Amino acid sequence: MSPTQKSNRKLLTMLILGSIGMFGFGFALVPLYDVLCDTLGINGKTQNSASTYDSVVVDKKRTVTIEFVTQVQSGMPWEFSPKVNQITVHPGELTHAKFEVKNLSAKNIIGQAIPSVSPGQGAAYFNKTECFCFNQQPLAADASAELPLIFYVDADLPASINTLTLSYTLYDITDKQAVSAKQGAAR
Amino acid sequence: MSTTTHDTLDNAHDEHHHGAPKGLMRWVLTTNHKDIGTLYLWFSFIMFLTGGAMAMVIRAELFQPGLQLVEPNFFNQMTTVHGLIMVFGAVMPAFTGLANWLIPMMIGAPDMALPRMNNWSFWILPFAFTILLASLFMEGGGPNFGWTFYAPLSTTYSPDSTALFVFSIHIMGISSIMGAINVVVTIVNMRAPGMTWMKLPLFVWTWLITAFLLIAVMPVLAGVVTMVLTDKFFGTSFFDAAGGGDPVMFQHIFWFFGHPEVYIMILPSFGIISAIVPTFSRKPLFGYSSMVYATASIAILSFLVWAHHMFTTGMPVFAELFFMYCTMLIAVPTGVKVFNWVATMWRGSMTFETPMLFAVAFIILFTIGGFSGLMLAITPADFQYHDTYFVVAHFHYVLVTGAIFSIMAAAYYWLPKWTGNMYSETLGKWHFWCSVISVNVLFFPMHFLGLAGMPRRIPDYAIQFADVNQIVSIGGFAFGLSQLIFLAVVLKCIKGGKPAGDNPWQAADGLEWSIPSPAPYHSFTTPPEIK
Numbered sequence: 001m002s003p004t005q006k007s008n009r010k011l012l013t014m015l016i017l018g019s020i021g022m023f024g025f026g027f028a029l030v031p032l033y034d035v036l037c038d039t040l041g042i043n044g045k046t047q048n049s050a051s052t053y054d055s056v057v058v059d060k061k062r063t064v065t066i067e068f069v070t071q072v073q074s075g076m077p078w079e080f081s082p083k084v085n086q087i088t089v090h091p092g093e094l095t096h097a098k099f100e101v102k103n104l105s106a107k108n109i110i111g112q113a114i115p116s117v118s119p120g121q122g123a124a125y126f127n128k129t130e131c132f133c134f135n136q137q138p139l140a141a142d143a144s145a146e147l148p149l150i151f152y153v154d155a156d157l158p159a160s161i162n163t164l165t166l167s168y169t170l171y172d173i174t175d176k177q178a179v180s181a182k183q184g185a186a187r
Numbered sequence: 188m189s190t191t192t193h194d195t196l197d198n199a200h201d202e203h204h205h206g207a208p209k210g211l212m213r214w215v216l217t218t219n220h221k222d223i224g225t226l227y228l229w230f231s232f233i234m235f236l237t238g239g240a241m242a243m244v245i246r247a248e249l250f251q252p253g254l255q256l257v258e259p260n261f262f263n264q265m266t267t268v269h270g271l272i273m274v275f276g277a278v279m280p281a282f283t284g285l286a287n288w289l290i291p292m293m294i295g296a297p298d299m300a301l302p303r304m305n306n307w308s309f310w311i312l313p314f315a316f317t318i319l320l321a322s323l324f325m326e327g328g329g330p331n332f333g334w335t336f337y338a339p340l341s342t343t344y345s346p347d348s349t350a351l352f353v354f355s356i357h358i359m360g361i362s363s364i365m366g367a368i369n370v371v372v373t374i375v376n377m378r379a380p381g382m383t384w385m386k387l388p389l390f391v392w393t394w395l396i397t398a399f400l401l402i403a404v405m406p407v408l409a410g411v412v413t414m415v416l417t418d419k420f421f422g423t424s425f426f427d428a429a430g431g432g433d434p435v436m437f438q439h440i441f442w443f444f445g446h447p448e449v450y451i452m453i454l455p456s457f458g459i460i461s462a463i464v465p466t467f468s469r470k471p472l473f474g475y476s477s478m479v480y481a482t483a484s485i486a487i488l489s490f491l492v493w494a495h496h497m498f499t500t501g502m503p504v505f506a507e508l509f510f511m512y513c514t515m516l517i518a519v520p521t522g523v524k525v526f527n528w529v530a531t532m533w534r535g536s537m538t539f540e541t542p543m544l545f546a547v548a549f550i551i552l553f554t555i556g557g558f559s560g561l562m563l564a565i566t567p568a569d570f571q572y573h574d575t576y577f578v579v580a581h582f583h584y585v586l587v588t589g590a591i592f593s594i595m596a597a598a599y600y601w602l603p604k605w606t607g608n609m610y611s612e613t614l615g616k617w618h619f620w621c622s623v624i625s626v627n628v629l630f631f632p633m634h635f636l637g638l639a640g641m642p643r644r645i646p647d648y649a650i651q652f653a654d655v656n657q658i659v660s661i662g663g664f665a666f667g668l669s670q671l672i673f674l675a676v677v678l679k680c681i682k683g684g685k686p687a688g689d690n691p692w693q694a695a696d697g698l699e700w701s702i703p704s705p706a707p708y709h710s711f712t713t714p715p716e717i718k
């Protein structure tokens with residue numbers, strides 16, 4: 001091999017490794033994105049595990065409006081709605097809310113609700129001590145159920161935010177329920 | 188690899204040292220950079236006409252409000268495949284073809300550094316596009332989710348043929364990466380002695396930087412289509428909220444590729460224009476080193492602006508501002524380039540042969556595209572402009588009157604070197620004037636459609652947009668037909684014409700003009716002396 005060919009080989013190897021590295025980087029963007037959104041609390045994702053409620057101070061001077069929005073994945077034969085569409089709470093106050101869900105089909109279906117808070121910056125201040133979204137919701141044919149949510153709004157919520165919209169989307173995960181859905185629910 | 192040796196007395200490999208071998212197998216087996224350049228350029232032109240035919244379908248449907256010619260789903264397939272073909276089939280292969288033809292001649296190398304890989308990187312392309320085009324005829328139709336294939340359009344709601352779409356993108360990506368690697372190795376290792384970095388022609392510089400962009404982002408594109416594939420067919424949930432994924436993340440990953448990609452499609456143009464303007468102004472390029480640094484800074488900044496495509500996804504304010512300012516910052520090095528070209532022309536003894544006409548039109552019209560880009564970069568304004576025809580106008584100014592015009596300019600400029608004959612200046616001028624008038628009738632009114640609120644990628648529209656759409660469509664048909672003149676020019680020039688001589692432009696500078704025209708099958712088998 002001539003010296004040129006040798007250095008060609010070397011550069012070729014480096015560049016191929018570089019491209020493989022960038023292929024991996026594309027996939028690394030996925031956890032990176034989640035970590036960034038988590039730490040910065042920027043894309044409306046709420047935490048997916050129960051928070052505890054003790055010695056939380058209630059700020060009686062301030063009120064925050066909480067709106068509930070529900071959606072069902074298109075084509076999924078369920079009805080899903082909040083019992084009340086809107087409530088007013090004080091930051092720090094523990095509040096109960098209820099949602100109703102009904103399986104309109106003649107099949108047993110497993111649903112999974114995914115929450116999202118808007119504006120996104122408010123998500124980090126929305127704490128759920130109990131939520132049906134932490135679990136999968138199996139519903140027999142024609143059955144209905146009442147789904148509980150217990151939450152409080154952190155007193156540190158930035159003053160510019162007066163309204164938080166909590167949106168739930170229900171997905172049919174009957175076919176997926178195996179591995180991926182469990183992971184999703186756990187996250 | 189005998190093609191890279193400098194040994195002209197090597198009888199055992201006789202066929203490599205004379206003219207080209209004959210017959211079809213010459214093209215299939217060739218490792219010659221000029222042959223491969225020619226293959227790329229013809230392939231790109233065929234794709235340009237194919238994608239153009241789809242644009243004609245789009246404009247015919249939009250000639251009138253209402254649905255008359257095609258089904259909405261087919262319309263969506265046309266916009267999608269038009270975009271994919273023009274980006275990956277027309278513009279990118281044209282640049283790779285020019286790189287193959289020109290880079291070895293410009294740096295005094297006998298060929299590309301990795302000739303056999305070069306053959307592969309071309310020959311997998313026709314397969315990729317055959318697969319993509321064939322998917323249009325499958326049951327359920329071809330890709331219909333836009334060239335940006337946002338999830339969940341491309342995952343939950345896409346046709347079964349999406350697997351073919353993904354596969355074809357993989358092949359295109361591998362082809363581009365191999366092409367880019369070849370360019371880097373050639374430029375780094377094969378420069379003639381004395382060809383120092385700051386003596387490299389700007390086309391070589393811009394391509395070197397483009398090649399690094401390609402190597403950095405094409406694998407990310409491959410990654411994101413793979414995620415779409417597994418989300419759709421193998422039950423993963425990268426972009427599916429039901430499984431813990433996030434559809435907005437698709438856009439982040441896609442545009443991390445996508446924005447550098449748009450610079451992949453313009454940096455080589457900057458190199459071409461920087462070669463042509465000095466020749467026809469009869470002055471050396473103004474600000475050579477600032478051109479190099481401007482290109483490099485554009486490339487680096489291009490990694491920091493991707494979310495300007497996502498202002499309306501509900502990002503936090505600080506992110507909106509960050510991406511807005513970074514985007515506006517790119518206008519600075521871009522402005523440096525435009526300034527340098529104008530300064531090069533200033534007080535030059537200018538003449539306006541066809542390559543120069545295209546180059547001057549590039550400078551003016553690309554700048555218009557840059558300005559509309561700046562308007563789009565203003566976050567609150569983009570809330571209005573996003574997903575309207577204003578965006579369509581913007582990217583067609585930078586891509587058609589930018590990238591494509593520069594490719595046309597390059598073709599006219601180097602055709603005499605490639606064929607040994609002068610092209611017909613009369614026909615060339617006809618091609619230019621027809622193109623430049625029709626392209627503005629086609630794309631300029633789109634700005635107003637967008638400002639008035641006409642959404643992009645829609646087969647039907649409200650009747651108040653009817654008149655302007657009709658004008659746009661007429662411009663479109665005229666522009667499409669004008670390109671047939673170009674085909675005629677090229678065919679005529681290959682057949683014959685006034686002999687070009689080594690340096691038909693007299694004032695043209697560069698090693699490629701020091702060898703005979705047509706460029707011999709093997710050039711610079713012994714490295715030239717660089718003054």
Ligand code: HEM
Nearest residue numbers: 449453495496518557560561563564573574578582585586
């Ligand atoms: C001064 C330089 C530029 C600026 C400030 C700029 C800015 C922008 C912005 C903000 C958008 C997003 C618009 C929206 O979707 O609402 C956009 C879209 C686009 N730009 Fe540019 N741009 C510039 C130059 C270029 C160049 C040089 C190219 C390619 C050669 C290009 C190609 C595109 C394309 C293809 C899109 C649309 C992508 C799509 O949604 O399909 N831009 N540009």
Ligand SMILES: [Cu+2]
Nearest residue numbers: 446449495496
């Ligand atoms: Cu961009």
